[in-house]
Amino acid sequence: MTYFLHAPIDGFRMALSLPAGEPRLFAFHKGNLVLDASGNVPTRTEAEAAGLEIDGMAPLGTLEGRPCVVAYLTPTRALPDGWSAKSLRFLFGALDVGVLSVAAVGSQVAHFMSTNKRCGTCGEPTVASEKERSVRCATCERDIYPAVSPCVIVLIHDGPRILLTRQPRFPRGLYGLVAGFVEAGESLETCARREIAEEVGIEIADLEYVASQPWPFPSQLMVGMTARYASGEIVVDTTELEDARWFDVGALPMIPPPFSIARHLIDRFMASYNERK
Ligand SMILES: [Zn+2]
Structure with a gap:
């Protein structure tokens, strides 16, 4: 499991x-x-x-x-x-x-x-529902449900290479995948393309959904996708990233641990690449 x-x-x-x-x-x-x-x-x-x-x-x-x-x-x-x-x-x-x-x-x-002990609109105390996972503000007649924040994470591949990124807060030597929160009004696809353009400045094609994973820090839903590199040179967004570069699948740096969806996407790509080779 x-x-x-x-x-x-x-x-x-x-x-x-x-x-x-x-x-x-x-x-x-x-x-x-x-x-x-x-x-x-x-x-x-x-x-x-x-x-x-x-x-x-x-x-x-x-x-x-x-x-x-x-x-x-x-x-x-x-x-x-x-x-x-x-x-x-x-x-x-x-x-x-x-x-x-x-x-x-x-x-x-x-x-x-x-x-959510108090209503965010009027400030009155809320009461937990006995029927479903929600709380209610009697004054506003408003039910409040647990908010989940979708976050897109994308493995970008180009033949035998995958694009990995490094955030300053990562443990030394660790590289992960392009990722970012979905903004108001965005689809998952729009978010993925925007994050990729912002963080590494390249164009992608064949964006595909792979799997999702609830990530309780505190309440993200990670949406794992893959995409094929289409064009452009990597331009690293240094406000968010320390580094971003292509790595050959045979020479990967330290990558996220097995329980993460980033690792699932990388392992899955490696398996299919080795099968095709
Ligand atoms: Zn209220």
């Missing part, structure tokens, strides 16, 4: 009414998952016993039939002694894939809950 990608999470069902039983508690502090002193996701009873102070909680769903709840803590809260809050990025490999995937869903729900 690839993290977050393509398939529904094995054994997980999103639900607003939960079966009886001791729930697992997916609590988030500044966007990071709260773990007990042993590095595990606690049960609600364990969290209460340890004195974890929660500011909002909601049903999340069931994993293998077992109830899961989601919660958030305001940033000023201190965690119980020995407990920690870790970014999901650093928990790949450390937590069970199913638990981590549910945590990724919980992270987006916790972000939604903690940022």
Whole structure:
């Protein structure tokens, strides 16, 4: 199984009414998952016993039939002694894939809950719906749903070469793919062409959708595409990128880790290139 990608999470069902039983508690502090002193996701009873102070909680769903709840803590809260809050990025490999995937869903729900306690229009407190994942402002008669931000990511190929880019915030030596957020009024295709033109200044053809991946930092939906190079010389947008260049598939630099959609696109291209060779 690839993290977050393509398939529904094995054994997980999103639900607003939960079966009886001791729930697992997916609590988030500044966007990071709260773990007990042993590095595990606690049960609600364990969290209460340890004195974890929660500011909002909601049903999340069931994993293998077992109830899961989601919660958030305001940033000023201190965690119980020995407990920690870790970014999901650093928990790949450390937590069970199913638990981590549910945590990724919980992270987006916790972000939604903690940022929509009040109506953005009138400022009155909102109330969570019991029927669906939304909150309602009674004053404005407005329902508010979790916002997902689409972000296009494109592998551009030219024969045996692929175009990789480096952002200043990347770990040393790491290269990724052209990517950017969809702006208001844009289609995915328009966004892809604009980002490519802005970041590297080239023209592309044969833009194709490959796969998507929810990316909970805090709530992107990554839309993975491939495109064939058509024309133009690379002109690096130095306000966003440190470098952009063609790499031969036989001599790639450090690339994103296996759980990322960037890596999925690169691995997929390599496999099809090697098959054609
Ligand atoms: Zn309102």
